[in-house]
Amino acid sequence: MTSSPTLALTMLGAGQEVGRSCCVLQYRGKTVVCDAGVQPAFSGIASLPFIDELDWRTVDVLLITHFHVDHAAALTYITEKTNFREGKGQVYMSHATKALHRLMMQDFVRMSSASSEALFSAQDLAMSLSLIKTVSAHQLITPCPGISFTPYHAGHVLGACMFFIDIAGLKILYTGDYSREEDRHLLKAELPPVRPDVLIVESTFGIKSLEPRPEKEQRFTTLVHQIIRRGGHVLLPTFAVGPAQELMLVLEEYWKAHPDLHDVPIYYTSNSAHKSMAVYQTNINTMNANIRARFAQRDNPFVFKYISSLSQSRGWEKSIADGPPCVVLASPGFMQTGPSRAVFELLAPDARNGVVITGFSIKGTLARELLDQPAEIESVKGGGLMIPRRISVAEIPFSAHVDYSQNAEFIELVDAQHVVLVHGEKNTMADLKAAMTFRYKERGKILSIHTPRNLETLELTFPEERVAKVIGHLANISAQTDNVISGLLVSKDFSYALLDPRDLTAFSGLPTSTLTQRQKVAIGVKWELIRWHLEGLFGAVEEGRDHDEQGVAVIRIMDAITLTHTQEYELTLEWESSAQNDMLADSALALIVGIEKSPASLKVSSCPQAHEHPHSDHNAVSTREQRLAWFLEAHFEDVRLHAGEGDEGSNITIAIDGNVATVDVDTLIVRCENENLKTRVELVLRVAIIATASLVDIALSHPQ
Structure with a gap:
């Protein structure tokens, strides 16, 4: 497995x-x-x-x-x-x-x-x-x-x-x-x-x-307003793209509703945030219904009245810190380096200022450290320079x-x-x-x-489950019937399809061809004896003459294998190769090469009349008895057929190692004191019945 x-x-x-x-x-x-x-x-x-x-x-x-x-x-x-x-x-x-x-x-x-x-x-x-x-x-x-x-x-x-x-x-x-x-x-x-x-x-x-969005937005805008009223600056460390745009939409709406804030500037300091506005405006179709509806009415949500981009010219951080109260959105959100860190270090010593952590803060970053309200922080410039932290710190995550x-x-x-x-x-x-x-x-x-x-x-x-799709001609057949269907199982790119051979080229691009197998076998027995053995194994076989081969004898086995008597001591088997036909050909070959050693062949060879078609039911029955005996003899050797007299039926005795088994030919009941021998005879007898029955049917259907 x-x-x-x-x-x-x-x-x-x-x-x-x-x-x-x-x-x-x-x-x-x-x-x-x-x-x-x-x-x-x-x-x-x-x-x-x-x-x-x-x-x-x-x-x-x-x-x-x-x-x-x-x-x-x-x-x-x-x-x-x-x-x-x-x-x-x-x-x-x-x-x-x-x-x-x-x-x-x-x-x-x-x-x-x-x-x-x-x-x-x-x-x-x-x-x-x-x-x-x-x-x-x-x-x-x-x-x-x-x-x-x-x-x-x-x-x-x-x-x-x-x-x-x-x-x-x-x-x-x-x-x-x-x-x-x-x-x-x-x-x-x-x-x-x-x-x-x-x-x-x-x-x-x-x-x-997390708290519901309306409550979170209200808490956020209220806190920002409080910091402005106390004369402080508001630092919003955030990612330049994504959370920044969301916060801008919230602040723009709040500023619009509060005239007392109209003179308080809101800046975003990232060049990326500024350049990304064009990307937002060209991807409106991927946003929610509210944004799409506003844009359809020529109201571009990302054109802000109260928010502007701040050029990062030399000394811009100090001009912000020394200037009037304002709101600054600066990246990155983790505050390890960059504009958000530079602005924070300038605002940190003043208690009027406030920083609001608006995103998820990763362990090991300044944003996470600030949540513990440290008394001082080390400057990004290093050298052991410590900066007192008096700025208020709050966390209101808009991290999505x-x-x-x-x-x-x-x-x-x-x-x-x-x-x-x-x-x-x-x-x-x-x-x-x-x-x-x-x-x-x-x-x-x-x-x-x-x-x-x-x-x-x-x-x-995971247990491997293989599901095959039925396609092409087979799909039409399966749609019309509930019967079991068969075809080629084709694997392609880890998927499976069941199809008719006619569809293989169209489905896979593979060409198709028919392979004909041919096998020659040397023989030392008569043609009639070979035919008799083939009838015993396969039942009815078709016998005739091949007109293309100057009238030589031909036997057709199960409409798949052609057996031609090409020379006096040679046979040729020919068939179209397939799993089923190859199996039949192997069986026929195995039978033919073993004919000369078969005890049944010796019996048939010594009794030419056995090859003649019977003229009456009595002869047919007699042939059946004899063939049963020959079949059993091939397995047990010491086998004897006792013809019945009068009303008594015929029987067959089998002797092995002092044990004797008797087979009633009419009822096919086996009697034997040794259970092992009895079981073995019964098993062989079942196979014999199948083989001899087909031969008797042939004899009865072809009276001379």
């Missing part, structure tokens, strides 16, 4: 951590990689996934769910600094993701170029971008035989996709980061129409429940990740056989696993849920 195929799932990143998402799926010789991000808490090589653990030449497909650095920033390193290009791997992401990824990575290269730990250059980025192929939501893509995938809207950020992947018939749903709540501009994550075998799902917030209730509901609706938790810290994952296990147990169900660590290979085995 062959072993069931196994899916090997290895996390090169985001295994019991948040950041550097990179999931490797290997099944039936195919390799699919989902996401290739960096760890924002680290820098340089240390920020990459564990890429040395994979031979990147073997990758068939690399899928990027969205443009955030923790899901996409390692892509350029993989394509340009590993052996990825030596293979046939293909890279896919959505149209919007590619456009925004280019902008984000240009900023990433610019900020890291000043460091000695830069991972790649602008030229490497340009080379990598040329490899990327774009896809649309709901588009079925088959990049290579055995692999197909379909993107579905994931919410979270513009262009984000979850991928429904089919590898050799195994169905996997990889969510990436997703949101099941429709925000001000994005659709919520979709539920794929097909049930997957494996669900790989984020667990960022674990069992945490699912909370516990949304995640649990989605897991239940997907109803996969296996659930794999990724993109979550160790304790968070453990809490979610325990909560989901208890949730299912209460309903009398069992959930197979896994929380793999980085570099831990999770092996999932």
Whole structure:
């Protein structure tokens, strides 16, 4: 028995951590990689996934769910600094993701170029971008035989996709980061129409429940207003693209409703955010109904009246800190480096100012550290320079990740056989696993849920189910009848089809041909004896003359094998090769080459009248008795036929090692004191009945 195929799932990143998402799926010789991000808490090589653990030449497909650095920033390193290009791997992401990824990575290269730990250059980025192929939501893509995938809207950020992947018939749903709540501009994550075998799902917030969006927006705008009223500056560290646009829509609406704020400027400091506005405006069709309706009325939601882009000229951070109260949206959201870190260090000593953490804060980043309300923080300039922290710190996440209730509901609706938790810290994952296990147990169900660590290979085995589609001529036949149908079972790209041989060329492109087998056999017995043995094995055979071979004798066996008496001591077997015909030919050959050694052949040879067709029922019965005796003699040797007299019937005696078995020819009942011998005779007798019955039928149907 062959072993069931196994899916090997290895996390090169985001295994019991948040950041550097990179999931490797290997099944039936195919390799699919989902996401290739960096760890924002680290820098340089240390920020990459564990890429040395994979031979990147073997990758068939690399899928990027969205443009955030923790899901996409390692892509350029993989394509340009590993052996990825030596293979046939293909890279896919959505149209919007590619456009925004280019902008984000240009900023990433610019900020890291000043460091000695830069991972790649602008030229490497340009080379990598040329490899990327774009896809649309709901588009079925088959990049290579055995692999197909379909993107579905994931919410979270513009262009984000979850991928429904089919590898050799195994169905996997990889969510990436997703949101099941429709925000001000994005659709919520979709539920794929097909049930997957494996669900790989984020667990960022674990069992945490987030407050409803209306309450969250009200709390956010109230806090921002309070900081402005006390004469402070508001710092909103956020990702340049995605959360930034969502916050801008919230602030624009609030400023419009509060005239006292009209003189308070709102700035966003990222060049990427400024350039991305064009991408947002050209991807309105991927957003929710509210945005599409406004755009249809020539009301562009992303043309802001109270929000403007701030040029990052020399000394811009100090001019902000020394200027009047304002709101500043600055990237990155983790505050490790860049504009958000520079502005924070200038605002931190003043208690009037406030920073609002609006996204998920990764462990090891300044954003996470600030939640503990430290008295001071170390300057990004290093050298032990400490900065007092008097600025107020609050957390109001607009991170567009699912909370516990949304995640649990989605897991239940997907109803996969296996659930794999990724993109979550160790304790968070453990809490979610325990909560989901208890949730299912209460309903009398069992959930197979896994929380793999980085570099831990999770092996999932699935019973192999082969379903063949009936196509072509056979499809017409099966539609018209309920009978069993037969045809060619063809495997193509891990799928199976049952078809008529006439359809093989059209389906597979393969040419068809007929193979004729021919076998010559030397013989030392008469033609009539060969025919007699063939009748005993196959029943009726057709005998005639071959006009193409100058009238030589021919026997046709089961309308498949042609036996020609080509020479006095030679026979030729000919047949069209197939599994069934080859088996018949083997049987006929085995019979013919053993005729000379058969005890029954000696009996027939010494009694020529046995080959004549009988003239009466009595002769037919007599022939039956004799043939039964010869058949048994071939197995037991000491066999004697006793003809009955008067009303007594005939019987056959078989003697072996002092034991005697008697067979009543009329009733075919076996009598013997030795049970082993009796059982053996009965088994041989069943075969003899089948062979001799067909010969008697021939004799009766061809009276002379």
